Amino acid sequence: MQSGNALVTGASGTLGVALANNLARRGYPLVLTARSRPALEDVACRIRDTHGVAIIVQPADLSRPEGATELIAALDAQEVRPSILVNNAGFGLNERFQEHSSERLEAMLHLNVLALTGLTHAYAQRMKSHEGGHTLLVGSLAAYMPAPLMAAYGASKAYVLSLGEALHVELAPEVGVTVLSPGYMETGFDDASGFQPNAATKSTALPPSTVAQIGLDALFAGKASVVAGNANKVAALLGRILPRTFMARQLYKSAGQRYHER
Template identity: 55%
Template sequence: MSKSTSWALITGASSGLGIELARSLAARGSNLVLTARTAAPMERLAGELGRDHGIEAVVEPLDLSAPGSAGVLAERLDARGIVPDILVNNAGFGLSGRFIDHDPVRLAAMLQLNIVSLTELAQIFGRRMAAQGRGRILLTASLAAFQPDPLLAAYGASKAYVLSLGEALNVELGPKVTVTVLSPGLMDTGFNAVADFETPKAFESSKLEPAEVARIGLDALFRGRSSVVAGRINRVAAFGTRLMSRHAAARMTFGLSGGAKA
């Protein structure tokens, strides 16, 4: 039985960064609600974290790319009597290649997950946190949020939305409810396989381990920071986009991704 009364809800908790965010929060003593489409890896993770950290971890399998799924998740937590103090809005996926070639159904699912469900969860639980007078929300964006991204156009735009939303909400809901945006760069996760994306060689040196990114994001969350870019090289890259026009940044990104040769 957990001694903690604090609960964190983590979306995208079946793989990659979501798993490491769960591990880091468990090590900090928080009970966990893990949600993603696939139950089996979350069940294994819940067992591991309960055993290693003495916390309670429950699993709610759910596809957050389905319309209305955020409300369903909130209802499930209400039925369990769980009131999260922390929301980690981490679920998301990408699509690479020419925008006009994307499958429309897959594109709509990505936008539903990356933007709509994320927004609905932030509103549902942000409203509850504001009523309680306390709470923390972590939104996972991306280094792709800082400039237009040819060949990742809709994905990058979805993450730019997350960055803007989170930084605005940090001011709007603060100081009692803090909202932090974590912007990772490249990581060793399943993103490339899902997005059909091949990492440009120019970016390989910036790659970080998901555990390190999770630590950076949660440190920023508990310090009440509005935004953090994970990794020194990535921070330099994000700042560098301010020194050129958005068109120039898009052209540069296009060239580095090999698009100019396509």
């Protein structure tokens, strides 16, 4: 039975790679999952060369209804028991709600909400009944405020934030749960979602390696949640204290202008 592994979902994406590298630097053997085996093998090869840790590659499409169950079954068959779960996989949609493809909307919500919840539930049970563990849920700054033109994405990340902060209390002390909320990063998110940041948003961008460090430091320090970056912390605070309708209108005005400038 292999224990002590860190399972990272969305491990072929920019933030996923940064999280995997950071965990490998800390000495954790890795289990990497994403849809593409070739992309995962490339990531695994580079991390092995740099850090020398053992890595298991297990492709899975977590946007499919069966994806999380199939991933758990595949790891069980290899007798792999992660003690760290990093729920990083996710994507967004940036357009008017009525223009969403129903298939893409369903896939996004399944990945961002149901697969994340299923993996957290399955591995939290095992961590709780064995030697404990840690779970990092990757949320978003969008969780802290209404997000017009990204309404369903923001709602999915608000769910992640609420779930994680509740489980931080409920599963303690055996299982540590932390929510990492990044703001804008220069990753593949823009291409996948259609989001086009303005200059002010770009100025707040942090390198994925910095975001990964902030998130994992918070996880191992036992924090319930962390927003990456000082500017993003201010934005999250404003989202807490200003009227939500006011925030929604201001964000819609800003987002709508960028939307029409495409």
